[in-house]
Structure formats: structure tokens, C-alpha cells
Amino acid sequence: MNLPITSYIYSVEDKAYMLEKLAVLEKGIFSLKKSFEEQVQEYFSLPVAEALLRSASRAQISSTNPELIQKFLKDQQASIKSLRVVVLRVAFIPSNDVLRNISKWFDVYLQEKVVIEFVVDSSLIGGAAIEWNGRYLDYSLKKLLQEKMSNKHKKEKEVPVSV
Amino acid sequence: MESYLLISLLANLVLMVFLLVFMYSVYLHDKQFDRDRRALHLDASKSIEDAHKRSKEIIESAVERAKDTLLKTEYIREDIIKDLENNLKEVSEATIGMVRNEALGFNKEYRTMLESIQVEHAKMLEEARTALKDIEYLKKDLHVGLQSQIQAVLDAAQKNLTEETSSFDEEYVTLLESTKKEYLTRAQETLQTLEKIPEQELAEFRTILRTETLSAQKLLGNRIDELFTTAEKEIDREIEGITGTVVEEVLGKKLTKADQETLVMRSLEKAKVEGMFPSKTANMDHSGNSEQPALKEEQTDVSVDTSKKPELKSEK
Numbered sequence: 001m002n003l004p005i006t007s008y009i010y011s012v013e014d015k016a017y018m019l020e021k022l023a024v025l026e027k028g029i030f031s032l033k034k035s036f037e038e039q040v041q042e043y044f045s046l047p048v049a050e051a052l053l054r055s056a057s058r059a060q061i062s063s064t065n066p067e068l069i070q071k072f073l074k075d076q077q078a079s080i081k082s083l084r085v086v087v088l089r090v091a092f093i094p095s096n097d098v099l100r101n102i103s104k105w106f107d108v109y110l111q112e113k114v115v116i117e118f119v120v121d122s123s124l125i126g127g128a129a130i131e132w133n134g135r136y137l138d139y140s141l142k143k144l145l146q147e148k149m150s151n152k153h154k155k156e157k158e159v160p161v162s163v
Numbered sequence: 164m165e166s167y168l169l170i171s172l173l174a175n176l177v178l179m180v181f182l183l184v185f186m187y188s189v190y191l192h193d194k195q196f197d198r199d200r201r202a203l204h205l206d207a208s209k210s211i212e213d214a215h216k217r218s219k220e221i222i223e224s225a226v227e228r229a230k231d232t233l234l235k236t237e238y239i240r241e242d243i244i245k246d247l248e249n250n251l252k253e254v255s256e257a258t259i260g261m262v263r264n265e266a267l268g269f270n271k272e273y274r275t276m277l278e279s280i281q282v283e284h285a286k287m288l289e290e291a292r293t294a295l296k297d298i299e300y301l302k303k304d305l306h307v308g309l310q311s312q313i314q315a316v317l318d319a320a321q322k323n324l325t326e327e328t329s330s331f332d333e334e335y336v337t338l339l340e341s342t343k344k345e346y347l348t349r350a351q352e353t354l355q356t357l358e359k360i361p362e363q364e365l366a367e368f369r370t371i372l373r374t375e376t377l378s379a380q381k382l383l384g385n386r387i388d389e390l391f392t393t394a395e396k397e398i399d400r401e402i403e404g405i406t407g408t409v410v411e412e413v414l415g416k417k418l419t420k421a422d423q424e425t426l427v428m429r430s431l432e433k434a435k436v437e438g439m440f441p442s443k444t445a446n447m448d449h450s451g452n453s454e455q456p457a458l459k460e461e462q463t464d465v466s467v468d469t470s471k472k473p474e475l476k477s478e479k
Contacts, residue, residue, distance in 0.1 A: 092420060092423040094423075095420065098420070101428070102428070102431070105431060110440055126418050127426045128431070129430075130434050135439055149399070
């Protein structure tokens with residue numbers, strides 16, 4: 001599997017965590033005590049470390065050349081930073097499975113890696129309010145109920161009153 | 164050596180003797196103590212018996228005295244009751260006698276009084292009868308006198324009236340006719356003027372009244388509408404608030420995480436349909452080949468309708 005490092009980023013928290021780790025790694029590449037591979041394996045989980053090393057080898061980055069590694073790491077950081085964020089307001093605290101399913105949905109539909117930011121608001125009751133690319137659409141049950149109520153009132157007002 | 168042994172034997176003997184004497188004295192002392200104790204016990208039992216006897220005697224004597232006093236009081240009580248009964252009898256007899264005597268006296272007085280009243284009454288009746296007879300005579304005389312007098316007066320008055328009224332009637336008729344004519348002309352004039360004025364005024368008044376009532380009605384209607392709309396809004400707000408909280412409380416607790424997830428996925432699908440995610444590869448699947456739905460068939464139904472709620476798994 002040739003998955004990029006970004007494929008392991010699902011949420012805003014993951015993004016921040018990954019950027020932090022890459023920054024630490026960048027600082028440590030000039031260290032003579034540990035090799036680049038060793039440091040990558042130390043800082044990241046196994047699949048992420050493997051993905052990073054694989055993409056480094058694909059980019060023909062020599063582990064003995066710290067300048068190239070630094071450039072590679074900067075590119076990785078830039079690619080992570082460029083990931084777009086979709087804000088989902090939901091009424092529950094989503095589990096990791098939910099997060100992955102939603103992320104997968106975006107992957108499939110948009111063909112673009114998207115980072116999800118969950119905002120928990122229990123007053124929404126259910127559904128989600130989505131914030132994407134400067135647009136905001138509310139598909140929560142709360143909104144739905146409000147709409148239903150207002151429609152009902154309008155219909156009631158439209159009925160002619162027999163005097 | 165022998166002397167030493169002797170001394171020690173003697174010393175032992177002396178000790179033995181001393182011990183024997185001591186033991187004997189102790190024995191004697193014990194015996195004496197027993198005797199004293201027995202004597203004391205005997206004395207105490209005797210004194211208790213004496214006290215018991217005395218107390219019995221005292222009680223018996225007290226009972227006898229009490230009996231005597233009871234008997235005496237019984238006799239006294241009987242005597243007192245007898246005396247009381249005798250006294251009561253005497254008193255009652257005396258009072259009955261008194262009452263009888265007084266009643267007899269009163270009866271006699273009453274009879275004499277009645278007789279005197281009857282006599283006086285008879286006298287008064289006779290006097291009244293005589294008076295009535297006198298009045299009857301007077302009445303007859305007066306009737307005759309009055310009738311003759313009245314007849315004379317009436318004849319005289321009739322004569323005077325016929326003479327005076329003949330001239331007065333003529334004058335009166337002429338006066339009446341002139342005043343009648345005057346009144347008629349005045350009435351006609353006033354009627355004419357009245358007919359003209361009310362028509363104009365009435366028309367003006369009607370228009371003013373109409374406009375005033377219409378404006379008042381409009382104002383009132385507007386005011387009622389305002390009040391109604393504000394009240395309606397307040398009620399709506401309250402209802403929304405209540406329903407919101409109820410739904411939030413009920414649904415928020417009832418919806419499981421799986422239900423929440425399906426609802427979120429449906430929201431995403433709806434956003435996709437509404438074009439929130441414009442993508443150049445929107446009609447392609449992740450492999451980029453054909454037009455396929457991103458999710459399963461059941462998830463593409465984007466209408467989040469609470470009336471057609473999906474089969475929600477309850478977290479029981």
C-alpha cells in the first residue's frame with residue numbers, strides 16, 4: 001500500500017499532532033546519535049512511520065542527507081497544512097469509527113483528503129450542521145423542527161378566518 | 164553442741180506453747196462471737212414478732228372504731244332525713260292551705276267586681292240607647308230642612324248662569340278661533356324651517372358618524388391585530404421552546420450513537436445533493452471509474468423526516 005502520510009489524518013487534532021511531530025523530527029535530523037529512520041520510528045506509530053519512510057524513499061531522499069530530509073519534511077508539513085477542514089456540528093461525541101466513516105465518505109465523494117473538525121452541540125438533537133468552503137448549512141433535527149413549526153404557523157395564518 | 168540443741172528445743176517448745184495458746188484464744192473468741200450473734204438474732208426476731216402483734220392490734224382496734232363511727236353516722240343520717248321529711252310535709256301543707264285561702268278570697272272579690280261591672284255596663288247601654296233615639300230625631304229634622312234650602316239655592320244659581328254664559332260663550336269662541344289661526348301659521352313656519360335644517364345636519368352628522376366609526380373600527384382592528392400577532396408570536400415562541408426542550412430531552416436521550424451517525428451521514432448526503440461540495444469528480448467513485456452512489460442505497464435517502472423516522476436502534 002502506497003498511502004501518503006495524510007491518509008492517516010482524520011481530525012483537526014490528528015493534523016495538529018502530526019505537524020507537531022514533524023516539527024520535532026525536523027529539529028532532530030541533524031542529530032548524530034540516531035538515524036532518520038530510527039527517529040521516525042520513535043516519533044510515529046508503525047503504519048505512519050512506514051508511510052513516511054516509503055514516501056521518502058519514493059522521493060529518493062537519502063537518509064544521510066539531512067538537508068534533503070529537511071526539505072522533504074517541510075513538503076510533508078505543507079501538504080498537511082493544505083488539507084481543507086470541514087466543520088461538522090453534531091449532537092453527540094463521535095467515536096473514532098464514526099470519524100473514520102465520515103472521513104471515508106469525504107474521500108470517496110470529494111476525492112480529496114479532508115480534515116474533520118467536530119463541534120459538539122447537544123441542542124442540535126441529531127443530524128449535523130456543516131461548514132465547508134465558506135458555506136454553512138444546517139441539517140440538524142433542531143433546524144428541521146423549527147422549520148416544521150414555522151411552516152405550520154404560516155399554513156395556519158393562510159387559512160381565511162370565517163367571521 | 165548439746166546446749167545449743169537444748170536451747171533450740173526449748174525455743175521450739177516455747178513457740179509451740181505460744182501457738183497453742185494463741186489458737187485457743189482465737190477459738191474462744193469465735194465461740195463468743197457466735198453466741199453474741201445468736202443472742203442478737205433471737206432479740207431481733209422477738210422484737211419483730213412484738214411489732215407485728217402490736218401492728219395487728221392497732222389495725223383491729225382501728226377497724227372496730229371505724230365500724231362504730233360508721234354505725235353512729237348511719238343513725239344520725241336517718242334521723243336527719245326523717246326530720247327533713249317531716250319539715251317538708253309541714254311546709255307543703257301550710258303552703259297548700261295558704262294558697263287555697265287566698266284563692267277563695269280572690270274568687271269572692273272577682274265575683275263582686277264582675278257584678279258591679281255588669282251593672283255599670285247595663286246603665287251605659289240604656290244611656291246609649293236614649294242618645295241614639297235623640298240623634299235619630301235630629302237627623303230627620305235636618306234632612307227635611309236641608310233639602311228645601313238646597314232646592315232654593317239651585318234654582319237661583321241656574322237663573323244666574325243662563326244669563327251670564329250667553330254673552331261669555333260668544334267672546335270665547337272668537338278668541339279661540341284667532342289663537343287657533345295664529346298657532347297654525349306659526350307651526351307651519353317652524354315645520355318648514357325644521358324640515359330644511361335637519362336634512363342638512365343629518366346628512367353631515369351621518370357622514371361624520373360614518374367616518375368616525377370607520378376610523379375607530381380601523382384603529383380598533385389594528386390594535387386587536389397587533390395584540391393578536393404579539394400574543395401569537397409569544398405563544399409560538401413558548402410552544403417552540405417547550406417542544407424544543409421536550410424533543411431535545413426525549414430524542415437526545417433516545418438516539419443511540421449509531422442513529423446519530425446515520426443522521427450525520429444523511430445530513431452529508433443532503434448537503435451533497437444541495438451542491439455544497441462541488442467536486443469535479445462528484446460523479447466518480449473512489450477508483451474514478453463510473454457513476455456510483457457514494458453510500459449505500461438506503462443512505463441516499465436524504466430526507467430527514469421525523470415522521471418517516473428510520474428504524475432507530477434503541478440503546479437498551
